[in-house]
Amino acid sequence: MKFFVDTAEISEITELNELGMVDGVTTNPSLIKKSGRDIIGVTREICSIVSGPVSAEVTATKSDEIIAEGRKLGSLASNIAVKVPLTWDGLKACKTLRSDGFMVNVTLCFSANQALLAAKADASFISPFIGRLDDINLDGMGLINDIRIIYDNFGFETEILAASIRTVNHVLDSARIGADVITAPPGVIKSLVNHPLTDKGLAVFLADIEKTGQKIL
Numbered sequence: 001m002k003f004f005v006d007t008a009e010i011s012e013i014t015e016l017n018e019l020g021m022v023d024g025v026t027t028n029p030s031l032i033k034k035s036g037r038d039i040i041g042v043t044r045e046i047c048s049i050v051s052g053p054v055s056a057e058v059t060a061t062k063s064d065e066i067i068a069e070g071r072k073l074g075s076l077a078s079n080i081a082v083k084v085p086l087t088w089d090g091l092k093a094c095k096t097l098r099s100d101g102f103m104v105n106v107t108l109c110f111s112a113n114q115a116l117l118a119a120k121a122d123a124s125f126i127s128p129f130i131g132r133l134d135d136i137n138l139d140g141m142g143l144i145n146d147i148r149i150i151y152d153n154f155g156f157e158t159e160i161l162a163a164s165i166r167t168v169n170h171v172l173d174s175a176r177i178g179a180d181v182i183t184a185p186p187g188v189i190k191s192l193v194n195h196p197l198t199d200k201g202l203a204v205f206l207a208d209i210e211k212t213g214q215k216i217l
């Protein structure tokens, strides 16, 4: 399973990328706002750091304008995935931008039927939002499961990019189901390393070796 990092913060991307944990990056207008950076400048900079797909989201809602924005974003670097909303205009733009040769990430997916439409529009990635469904007491992980079944039933090649990930269990369950990619905030990716028994075991090992008075270096 690929790890995309869901942020527009350069320092966070760089830190995880140096550890080999970043297969791609996703941004959205809210993350751009949070970064305080210019969308074009920060997107270019991210693409110069990360070799995998970097999702950059359009801000238009009409298909012709989405296509124009998508072409501009897509021309920033060869690893841009143009992120378009899951609307009819977004799907129309997806089809055209794919014909142009760009990668397209269809975002704001909240139902399996929407994901089916995105696959038929030849999306490179579909982004179902787990956390936002859980927020309203719906089953975010059930959506990932449904999309996996449907895509496998018909051999759709659109990659399932599990998004709006808030917890380590979202990562684990996405991996179990077979999502192709997860995109998560840096904090969630970093917290995957945590286990209380690892900390406890390490403390005992260190205490015991200290009692022997031995040092390796």
Ligand code: E4P
Pocket: 006, 026, 027, 028, 107, 127, 129, 131, 132, 163, 164, 165, 183
């Ligand atoms: C994904 O592409 C989105 O940018 C992101 O995962 C949304 O997450 P949120 O629901 O926590 O804002």
